[in-house]
Amino acid sequence: MRFVLAILAFVVAAAMIVLGIAQHTIFLGPSTYAVNTTVKGDLPYTVISGEELTQQPGQQSLTVSGSDQVFLAYGRTADVQAWLGESPYNALTVDSENHRLKSSVVTPKAVQTDDVAEEPTEGGAAAPEDAAPTAEEQAALDAQANPAGSDLWLAEYSEEGALVQTISVPDDVSVILASNGTDAAPDRVEVSWPLDNATPWAGPLIVGGILLLIVGLVLYLLGIQHMRRSRGPRRKGVTAGPGMEKMPKVPKPSRYKSDKQHGSAPKRKRSIRKSMVAIVPIALVSALALTGCSASSWPDFSGTGQVTPTPTPTDLLPVEDQPYPAVTGPQLKRIVSQISGVALEADAARDATLAATRFSGPALEERTANYAIRAKLPDYALPTPIPATAGGLTLPEATETWPRTVLTVVHDDTDPSLAPTAVVLVQESPRENYLVQSAVRLEPDAQIPDVAPATIGTARLPPESTFQILQPNQLAAAYADVITNGDQSEYFDLFEAEGDSLRTAIAADRQAKKDGLPSTATIEFSAAAGTATPVALATNESGAIVAVDIVETEVVKPVDTGAKIKLAPDSATSALSGLTETETGVQATYTDQLLFYVPPAGSTESIRLLGFSQALNKAAGL
Numbered sequence: 001m002r003f004v005l006a007i008l009a010f011v012v013a014a015a016m017i018v019l020g021i022a023q024h025t026i027f028l029g030p031s032t033y034a035v036n037t038t039v040k041g042d043l044p045y046t047v048i049s050g051e052e053l054t055q056q057p058g059q060q061s062l063t064v065s066g067s068d069q070v071f072l073a074y075g076r077t078a079d080v081q082a083w084l085g086e087s088p089y090n091a092l093t094v095d096s097e098n099h100r101l102k103s104s105v106v107t108p109k110a111v112q113t114d115d116v117a118e119e120p121t122e123g124g125a126a127a128p129e130d131a132a133p134t135a136e137e138q139a140a141l142d143a144q145a146n147p148a149g150s151d152l153w154l155a156e157y158s159e160e161g162a163l164v165q166t167i168s169v170p171d172d173v174s175v176i177l178a179s180n181g182t183d184a185a186p187d188r189v190e191v192s193w194p195l196d197n198a199t200p201w202a203g204p205l206i207v208g209g210i211l212l213l214i215v216g217l218v219l220y221l222l223g224i225q226h227m228r229r230s231r232g233p234r235r236k237g238v239t240a241g242p243g244m245e246k247m248p249k250v251p252k253p254s255r256y257k258s259d260k261q262h263g264s265a266p267k268r269k270r271s272i273r274k275s276m277v278a279i280v281p282i283a284l285v286s287a288l289a290l291t292g293c294s295a296s297s298w299p300d301f302s303g304t305g306q307v308t309p310t311p312t313p314t315d316l317l318p319v320e321d322q323p324y325p326a327v328t329g330p331q332l333k334r335i336v337s338q339i340s341g342v343a344l345e346a347d348a349a350r351d352a353t354l355a356a357t358r359f360s361g362p363a364l365e366e367r368t369a370n371y372a373i374r375a376k377l378p379d380y381a382l383p384t385p386i387p388a389t390a391g392g393l394t395l396p397e398a399t400e401t402w403p404r405t406v407l408t409v410v411h412d413d414t415d416p417s418l419a420p421t422a423v424v425l426v427q428e429s430p431r432e433n434y435l436v437q438s439a440v441r442l443e444p445d446a447q448i449p450d451v452a453p454a455t456i457g458t459a460r461l462p463p464e465s466t467f468q469i470l471q472p473n474q475l476a477a478a479y480a481d482v483i484t485n486g487d488q489s490e491y492f493d494l495f496e497a498e499g500d501s502l503r504t505a506i507a508a509d510r511q512a513k514k515d516g517l518p519s520t521a522t523i524e525f526s527a528a529a530g531t532a533t534p535v536a537l538a539t540n541e542s543g544a545i546v547a548v549d550i551v552e553t554e555v556v557k558p559v560d561t562g563a564k565i566k567l568a569p570d571s572a573t574s575a576l577s578g579l580t581e582t583e584t585g586v587q588a589t590y591t592d593q594l595l596f597y598v599p600p601a602g603s604t605e606s607i608r609l610l611g612f613s614q615a616l617n618k619a620a621g622l
Helices: 001-022 077-085 137-144 202-229 255-262 273-292 329-349 361-376 471-490 501-516 572-577
Strands: 034-039 047-048 060-076 087-096 100-106 155-167 175-177 188-194 391-394 402-410 421-427 435-442 520-528 537-540 543-557 586-598 606-620
Touching: 001 202, 001 520, 034 060, 034 087, 047 077, 047 188, 060 077, 077 175, 087 188, 087 586, 100 188, 188 402, 329 361, 329 391, 329 402, 329 421, 361 435, 361 572, 361 606, 402 537, 421 606, 435 586, 471 501, 471 543, 471 586, 501 520, 501 606, 572 586, 572 606
Parallel strands: 034 100, 047 087
Antiparallel strands: 034 188, 047 175, 060 155, 060 175, 060 188, 087 100, 391 402, 402 421, 421 435, 435 606, 520 543, 537 543, 543 586, 586 606
16 A cells, blocks of 8 residues: 555656646746837837836836937926927837837927017028028037937936836836937837746645655655565475485585685665665755746745835825926936036036036026136135035925926035035926026025925916015015115015124125225225026915025226226236226126025015025126
8 A cells, every 4th residue: 555655646746846847947928028119210209108118017128229329218208298399209109919019100289389570680681481500500409409418307328229228117207219319219119018927836836746755755665664574484494304314405506605705795786765865855956946946936925926006206296286396306316416517527627618508697607707717816716516415405396387496405415514505496498407597505594494395396486476575576676775775774674684694794895895995996885686587486384485686786986087996916806807907997796696585475574594605797997
């Protein structure tokens, strides 16, 4: 019976092991589901919407080739469509029935604009519509046509020849493919998704088969042992009878003697038990090597193997139909890092053209003047730096239109003693990047009001908003009046004096200049609102953080006709104006970038200065 059970165990064990190995080999399904296509035509852009990419579960792997330079980026579908504008593109869709990608040409509708009369040229005739662009204009158009480096993308990748990238995008995020924006987009595209080809019973079958094989071996050995014990006693030899007592013994064959002499006794057969014991670990190791240690070879009863859907921006919005914030956290981090790199390079090289790629308004004016001064005075202080590390405040505008605004605070990890810098970024159109319009150092005791989370964003208020105690478009002029007239200003009580170090610094500087002026000259001071458009972002409780600028002017004139005013050769005014002495006088213009918190209308709080930056921007003789 033991032999029957052993044979049955061997058969079942072999079947289990073979079936387990077969699940890992001939019965193993494909690990991915892939569709591909070759895009025809020479359009510069190809788009795959998130709705197509999420038709199958799991991450999406894209393999793109067919052009010298391959560019891939993804962003919110609305942002991708806004960036494309009126440009035609190839749209790829997944044909699940035929297991391929389908390509179709999409031509967006032209945006209707008001008819504007052509401005006449110097000769009086209107410029022809089909006039060829100049080389500089064409270079600018090519730069705008290239999607690489756009601040709209959540992530972007670029390789030469071919690109393989695994992404995980929700259905409201789309992928854009291109070469350089002017040449044809890569024409060979493949999208694949992972398939669940786990074999959860392969491991149990193989291990169970091995255990059953060991059981069969034990039964077999027990059967042999039982058989040997059950043979019973041997028969006794024949007793010597009458006449047989003296019969000679039969001599042993001579071969025994020969064998003994040559030391070659007959070899004992190898124990079957030992052979089987040697076979078991070999089979065990081989089977375990085939099953591997992969978790896919074993059942998962924990429930952790379920795929968790990728969260979409909509999951983070508490209110239906609320616009997305202009940027995400990782997106803003990348933008700030790029701006910081441009600032460092432009400041070191005194390159105003490079600075203009990331700065505008008062922030660009500050750097342009600074470069001109440092060209003659190398030791002159650098402009306000833009550290690359984001700080605790990020306030993006929640909008789907342009311009878009973001306020963020950045700081320098290498020098904690430096005050954080508040940066106001503005993106005028989809194909333009964010530019720094204002960059100010925060006051030491600046109290930032409560604002909405960065994942929700806020609203940009119109300049004439009346929800605050002072309209944003009146803020700069009111503060300039306080600087000029002090406590005699009608707006003096609206502004918090405590913690406002700028007013104290301006008053001390003006008094020092008056005291150091010779009796042969006079000096006049004035302050007025700047030309930059106020940027006002709503805070909680209907307050606002407002960025404005004011212009301070100093005019120095000689008292007597024919008298000369000498300028210190190492002064910034002399370096910027190019004058060492003048008989008519000199005018210096400073631009102050300011950041305020303006309380809501009806509040008993005062307007607080959060930060400022002051720089000499212009100097010229009268």
